[in-house]
Amino acid sequence: MADVITYREAVAEGLAREMRRDPSVVCLGEDIGAAEGVFKTTVGLFKEFGPERVWDTPISEQAIVGAAMGAAMTGLRPVAEIMFSDFLACCWDYLANEIPKVRYMTGGQVTVPLVVRTANGGGLGFGAQHSQAVENWALAVPGLKIAAPSTPADVVGLLAAAVRSDDPVLFFEHKGLFASRGPAAPPDHLVPLGEATVARPGTDLTVVALASTVPVALAAAEALARDGIFAEVVDLRCLIPLDIRTVLESVGRTSRLLIVEENPYQGGWGGTVASLVADEGFELLDAPIRRVAAACVPLPFADPLEQRVMPTVDKVTAAVRGLAAY
Amino acid sequence: MADVITYREAVAEGLAREMRRDPSVVCLGEDIGAAEGVFKTTVGLFKEFGPERVWDTPISEQAIVGAAMGAAMTGLRPVAEIMFSDFLACCWDYLANEIPKVRYMTGGQVTVPLVVRTANGGGLGFGAQHSQAVENWALAVPGLKIAAPSTPADVVGLLAAAVRSDDPVLFFEHKGLFASRGPAAPPDHLVPLGEATVARPGTDLTVVALASTVPVALAAAEALARDGIFAEVVDLRCLIPLDIRTVLESVGRTSRLLIVEENPYQGGWGGTVASLVADEGFELLDAPIRRVAAACVPLPFADPLEQRVMPTVDKVTAAVRGLAAY
Amino acid sequence: MSAELLDLYERMAVIRGTEKAAHDLFMAGLVKGTTHLAAGHEAVAVGASAALRPDDYVFATYRGHHHAIARGATPEECLAELMSRDTGVCRGKGGSMHLTKASASMLGSYAIVGAHLPMAAGAAWSAKLRGTGQVAVAFFGDGATNIGAFHEALNLAAVWRLPAVFVCENNLYMEYTPIGTVTAVPNPAADRAPAYGLPAEVIDGNDVLVVRDAVARAAQRARGGGGPTVIEARTYRHYGHSRTDPARYRPEGEVAEWLARDPLLVARKAVGDGAAVDAADRRAQATVRRAVEAARAAPPADPAQALTDVWADGGAAWRT
């Protein structure tokens, strides 16, 4: 394997590793088999594992995720693909009401070890119905684990943890990162669910980011470092379990917190992080908690409009400066 | 009309008022017509307005809300009922991707003046799939207005505003409040969307609540007043538009904030309120922001378990004491 | 007299008695929330179970007491669940709408109409991939045939030729609204089967042997690789939709006609031996009586249970 791979390749690599390891892992989704995926994230799987392990489905999101659930309850470890995360809305009952609840409401009688993978997020001019960052829908649902990697190695490592997890995991692959590159994952690479990482250490303020906003935050931190402002960037990697300890430790060092989200402010995961810090970290804070989030509008198609709406390096840089000067 | 009515009666009254006023208002939903609604919230409508204005539907949540959308785009003002708010998951595409986005993505060419009413919340032993407070799913979606009244008069007043709104409104009626009573709404009563109200003035701390948690907060405030702790209770009434000004003004007076939500902490609307205050009201605060929310579990069936999970007067009282003593 | 039929009769009588007890306990304030009694539908559950292997998967609805018991949940653990006891089949976390007995391959009762049909397709897919010869059966109401999940599940199961059986319990009503007023075809399930290239049968759902035989045929076809079958069992509920419903919307004549075709009466007649049936009734009553007593005596649900079982590690932690 190459030393450097794309995020897109990492998805296929992560899936292949798990399918080799465990014959009960099966994949299903639209165009994932013979066609190797609309985003080319399942390249090679159909060839290596055949139609008994890689299933092309009709356009039936409820049947895809519902069948994955039934299969997960009966001895398989399905990995279902929902092509764009916006389409989770078409099978939301399964993600909100069925999969995350059945273990609890049966008093622990059944277990649902499945992964739902989906291409999340905007920035590519795909318009309002193919660009959303919808991890917050899932955040409000008890019983789902939520992973959203920002690097190829984390894709592989978190995918391994997700597939091996006996709990259902919603796995957000970011469309805007598919073409990005990074070091390949070492053999048997595993990143436990619920462990954030300090993507860049710093002293002046903490920037909490996720998936697409990690490179944005890192670019801003890089630019600011030239001006002597040193931001620490925390990549959450998962929303559930939420590694708030790492955030609080960082804020303990920096006394200032900025959260960078791709989703709109209202209802965003940053609110959960902010309120935990405003409670448990209140005494650590020397400044208001700020959030750079998307505007509260559907995502527009045209480039200049989309840029106006989404978080950008400039917006993060400005927010960091404001907070550092507070 | 009686001086005091139930919350349940207020729903039917509010609908009837609007249907009398505007012939383009039509209702659709499961068992709402001849049967007058599973929660008896459409009593009298079928008799007064007939089958041309009150439509019984099949069990087809997507068709109900999707048809309401098509009708709203073409000259009607539909009021669709989704029986339990949990079932919004079955038509989530319409609430998340279609209804709130079509105005924006067509550059303002179309308008979708509709209301989706639904029975929300727990506390009645209906189990994991019939008890959720799901307003947070909607909060994360730009383009939906969200109302959640706590009193019969507010039901009537907010319903009037919702039906007259040219924007789509998700209207949460709380199952646990249906049997509660309060003063009837005066004629032509209208409560504008996005105006919170101070349900009980106080000086020591601000308690922000919504729908079912308003009476919980009021009961706690009442009990605490006997001990000389005076909590101000703010009833948000709407999540979008969010009247954060009223919250900030109250915190300006009290310096302390407690938020009481029926939903779990993670992903809850309290996070949005908390982070706004932790930013814009940072200097007003003399204590951490606290939230009393449900445990992060699906709602259990059995009474003692459900009580353990949900916010209660005792939990709020304890939290207020803790915060007041901070 | 057929010993098997007598046994099926007794099973139905136990279910009937258990639900009667649930109703009485509700009235006595010992059952909270809601219940959806299946009284009148017993032949569907018992007949189907008689045709299935113990390891065949069953998925049911909120109206699922009969399926849980027919598949092996005990009346005691079901009543204990309804009464919020720690010995409840779901430890008090499920309630009437979610009875589940996974150890008997009864994989759950689901309260979102139609949601379990794709799950059954998935269980059938899993059985096929694992080569176990198991069949997955979904029981659902007439009202469920108009929801999208029905369509998606039947198409997927048909295309993948899955060992699934889709059994509609057509009791003529959704909650309060007659199914005929909101459905474009007379037989809501069977008339849709051709849209998926599937065979269908409309059967008498109140005759336990008819149900047994139809399900046996479908299960055999499924196990043989012939794919799914749609069975529409015509039946009737004796009570209202749920405990709050007096069911006044049903014409008296219709109710009387169906009560005369009570599955227990049908089976009693078919057995032929009145004394044997009376003895079965007495045994059933005793079974139910013991169950009620045991459930009443059981400890209440443990509030600490509220914070367990979200995750497979047994806990509910969502943050560090």
Added chain:
Amino acid sequence: MSAELLDLYERMAVIRGTEKAAHDLFMAGLVKGTTHLAAGHEAVAVGASAALRPDDYVFATYRGHHHAIARGATPEECLAELMSRDTGVCRGKGGSMHLTKASASMLGSYAIVGAHLPMAAGAAWSAKLRGTGQVAVAFFGDGATNIGAFHEALNLAAVWRLPAVFVCENNLYMEYTPIGTVTAVPNPAADRAPAYGLPAEVIDGNDVLVVRDAVARAAQRARGGGGPTVIEARTYRHYGHSRTDPARYRPEGEVAEWLARDPLLVARKAVGDGAAVDAADRRAQATVRRAVEAARAAPPADPAQALTDVWADGGAAWRT
């Protein structure tokens, strides 16, 4: 020679030319995001429009350029939209997948498969209640027939006898997967119509007159209170699914066969008068050329527009 047919030809040629321009502009880096060209499907849009009243409602998909233009959106405003211009039909906020021309009763292009079928039912319901005699038409792909919304919409429209027409553009493929491999019946739309008690026709979707006549019959039935009709128009897309798709999964012979049945060729032959058609082609080319020039010259989309039009008051405020 029929003047009407020549006119229909020219309309198709304008659509073809506009999409060709869109393709070229994409290659030149002037169109961002994605496009789903309908080249090959023109007869469906133009034939249907010829059969409809100007105030009949149309709902289309992300593959909707042909419907937008057939219903009255100008090539210029469509290309301007694709090119992120302020003069775009949706002011740059929609893009290729969401072309909408509400003033021409073209109520939108929707990018979630199947989502617009219930909307069309709702528009038909509204027309019926308001007594306007309008019809609502939903155009959708073969792949859309397997999603739940299809089922719910057709049942509701049938039960309520709504003035709706459901037109499936069966181009044999979803994105890259042949529809036949994931659908349990050979005609994915028409074979489902009986499940809703609806009449259906499978027609040649590449013959503009055939489409016009079928839609005219269906619209007449709808206006007369006869309820919805399902039309399955067999057609083919000339390009891949979207701009990134070279469509190698399609057998060469199949492609050649369908290109020979290009709707423009079919219409050209039917017109009979080669010179007249050539003249129409030249007019169409001129129309497209002017549109491209105008769109290129138009000002870019205005970033300030990003924060308008969420609410009916024109704004986007969500808090005080």
